[in-house]
Amino acid sequence: MKNKFLKGAHLSERKFKEILKLFSEDLTATQIANISGVSRVTINSYLKKIRMQIVRYCESLQPESTANAASWVSRGYDHGHHDHDTAVAVKTDVDRIVRPVIFGIYKLEQKVFTEILPDVSRSMIQAIARGRSVLETVGNAERIRRFNGVVDLGQYRLYHIGNGHHDADAGKAMLDDVDGFWGLTKHRLAKFKGLNRNTAYLHLKECEFRYNYRNEDLYATLINLLKTFPLNLS
Structure with missing residues (x-):
């Protein structure tokens, strides 16, 4: 047809x-x-x-x-393993043995972008959000600090990392977009009551697309x- x-x-x-x-x-x-x-x-x-x-x-x-x-998409779709992968909760009662999905958010040229961070742990983002230097020894500090926000999907929580702007108005606009994007994403993902680890990225990018063309x-x-x-x- x-x-x-x-x-x-x-x-x-x-x-x-x-x-x-x-x-x-x-x-x-x-x-x-x-x-x-x-x-x-x-x-x-x-x-x-x-x-x-x-x-x-x-x-x-x-x-x-x-x-x-x-590689996250490839593991989930190109090899056909997504039907049996562990589900990742998006509520605060997530099982402690399930590694949470963590992703970064940043804004560039009026668009918001996201990236899954598979090698970043909950303790790492909590440390950098509190201004501690423990991440320096891990080697992820600079990579994480390029994001304006990092979300722990297991705890359903956004951490503000910094706005990266000396201009107060530009910094506020950036954080407003980060908060706005997370508000949209949180609302959309809540209706699924839990996501497969490999479908999380698809839904995340869909949220990114919907926000940028809202x-x-x-x-x-x-x-x-x-x-x-x-x-x-x-």
């Missing part, structure tokens, strides 16, 4: 655009399935591919190296993205 947005699709282009419209309105997979009349399994498959394309687009704009983030027509933005970079079911 011909569909310029989705190669190899078994759905019409009209039906796919309906699904994309519902996705842009931030409905859940269950809600989209119920409204569109398409099976939940098919919706989940399409949403995963849409999110993967959003990840690639966001990474193409990101000025810093995303080697850690890219003042635009998200559906039109997604249509333009998928016209340029169509999905492929194979």
Whole structure:
């Protein structure tokens, strides 16, 4: 069936655009399935591919190296292990034996960017947030300090690292964006009541995309993205 947005699709282009419209309105997979009349399994498959394309687009704009983030996606999707990985809670009662998902947030040229930090521990970000020097011996201090905020998803907590600006107004605007992004992300992730470790990055980048284009027509933005970079079911 011909569909310029989705190669190899078994759905019409009209039906796919309906699904994309519902996705842009931030409905859940269950809600989209119920409204569109398409099976939940098919919706989940399409949403995963849409999110993967959003990840690639966001990474193409990101000025810093995303080697850690890219490997995170590869482990979860390119090798097919995501169905059986440990779930990561996003509430404060997270099990202590589960390594929390920690990610950094920074703003550059009016956009907010995020990066998963798999080798950064909870104790490290707590130490640097308190101004302690213990991170100097670990070797991660400079890398962490380039972020304006770091989030411990297990504790559902944002740590402000610094605004990196001598200009008070610019620093305030930066922190406002960090807080605004975390507010959006916290609200969106709460509805999942827990995330697979490998889907966390997909949802994080989706939040990044939604925040950076919050003042635009998200559906039109997604249509333009998928016209340029169509999905492929194979």
